[in-house]
Amino acid sequence: MSQESQLTTALAEAATTAGHAPSVHNTQPWRWRVLPDALELHTATDRQLLAGDPEGRLLAISCGAALHHARVALAAEGWRTVVRRLPDPGDPGLLARLSDLTPTEPDPDAMRLVQCMSVRHTDRRPVSDEPVPTDAIGEITRAVTAEGSRLQILDRDQVLELAAAAGHAGSVEAEDPELRAELAYWTSRADTGTGLPANVLPAEPTQTTVPSRDFGRPGSLPVGPGHDHAAVYALLHGDEDERDSWLRAGEALSAAWLTATRLGVSAVPLSAVVEVEGTRQTLRQVLAGIGFPYLVLRLGIADPAHAGPPHTPRLAGEQVVDTSAVRGGRP
Numbered sequence: 001m002s003q004e005s006q007l008t009t010a011l012a013e014a015a016t017t018a019g020h021a022p023s024v025h026n027t028q029p030w031r032w033r034v035l036p037d038a039l040e041l042h043t044a045t046d047r048q049l050l051a052g053d054p055e056g057r058l059l060a061i062s063c064g065a066a067l068h069h070a071r072v073a074l075a076a077e078g079w080r081t082v083v084r085r086l087p088d089p090g091d092p093g094l095l096a097r098l099s100d101l102t103p104t105e106p107d108p109d110a111m112r113l114v115q116c117m118s119v120r121h122t123d124r125r126p127v128s129d130e131p132v133p134t135d136a137i138g139e140i141t142r143a144v145t146a147e148g149s150r151l152q153i154l155d156r157d158q159v160l161e162l163a164a165a166a167g168h169a170g171s172v173e174a175e176d177p178e179l180r181a182e183l184a185y186w187t188s189r190a191d192t193g194t195g196l197p198a199n200v201l202p203a204e205p206t207q208t209t210v211p212s213r214d215f216g217r218p219g220s221l222p223v224g225p226g227h228d229h230a231a232v233y234a235l236l237h238g239d240e241d242e243r244d245s246w247l248r249a250g251e252a253l254s255a256a257w258l259t260a261t262r263l264g265v266s267a268v269p270l271s272a273v274v275e276v277e278g279t280r281q282t283l284r285q286v287l288a289g290i291g292f293p294y295l296v297l298r299l300g301i302a303d304p305a306h307a308g309p310p311h312t313p314r315l316a317g318e319q320v321v322d323t324s325a326v327r328g329g330r331p
């Protein structure tokens with residue numbers, strides 16, 4: 001294979017691997033374009049949550065997670081790359097360009113994280129009573145810092161503030177007919193490879209201190225009697241509240257979640273508190289003004305006695321990876 005086709009194959013494969021990334025309501029709001037010497041990440045605004053995420057905050061975080069997946073996939077295959085975020089002010093839909101690829105040694109840490117990509121999933125059941133090891137929290141926190149964001153572990157009082165804010169955000173969203181309709185749409189289209197199927201959503205509301213998202217309909221995932229007593233709640237945050245920082249927050253989310261998966265820790269994002277303006281401000285106060293909140297994460301050890309939820313479906317590679325600009329490109 002010529003070096004050019006090796007490169008474009010690696011780029012197309014990295015973009016396809018990035019399809020494992022988590023995204024809000026499994027919208028997968030990204031589109032990749034493989035070029036002869038670069039890979040571009042574009043927004044798929046037709047899969048943006050217009051009611052729940054009009055500013056595109058969660059869209060950018062989701063795309064950032066996919067960007068991190070692609071970066072790690074390239075490093076695992078032995079490619080060093082330069083990433084330019086929001087490289088063209090005239091094209092706001094172009095979120096990132098990965099270019100200047102040079103061959104290098106495959107990175108063993110990246111190889112381990114690639115293995116975690118196909119294992120990682122959202123388990124919305126209450127966590128078990130087993131505490132999350134302090135070392136694991138330290139590693140997850142460092143993974144976030146390495147991506148330019150920060151993770152604040154919430155103390156008991158802050159968790160109670162979060163619980164009140166999450167409850168309030170849930171009621172605000174439940175009363176909004178447009179949000180309800182949007183949620184109904186994304187929880188009833190899993191046969192299209194996007195959205196949330198019933199078997200990943202709890203069959204009944206979980207009895208937890210911090211209310212989890214009400215998806216507006218019961219799923220079919222058995223939840224058991226567990227609580228969130230042993231859960232650790234953390235706030236992903238950073239210095240700015242701009243698209244560039246949301247994108248980086250998504251990269252940090254991916255780094256944290258893949259690290260958590262490697263360490264046997266389950267993670268669930270809670271984003272309703274960030275979607276509602278008022279509760280987002282409450283989170284800012286929780287941070288005592290040291291940053292802007294991007295996402296709440298619940299960390300815990302999943303119930304080992306029962307099978308967790310199945311994997312959420314994904315769009316096929318050719319639906320999100322455009323290889324038309326390269327001859328012989330895949331997929």
Ligand SMILES: Cc1cc2nc3c(=O)[nH]c(=O)nc-3n(C[C@H](O)[C@H](O)[C@H](O)COP(=O)(O)O)c2cc1C
Nearest residue numbers: 022023024025026061121122213269270271272312
């Ligand atoms: C930005 C973002 C926000 C999310 N918000 C929530 C949430 O509020 N509640 C929830 O249960 N899951 C949330 N998720 C998890 C997604 O629903 C999940 O990643 C997606 O359905 C794909 O499933 P998987 O993670 O099992 O692969 C969020 C994910 C992302 C990236």
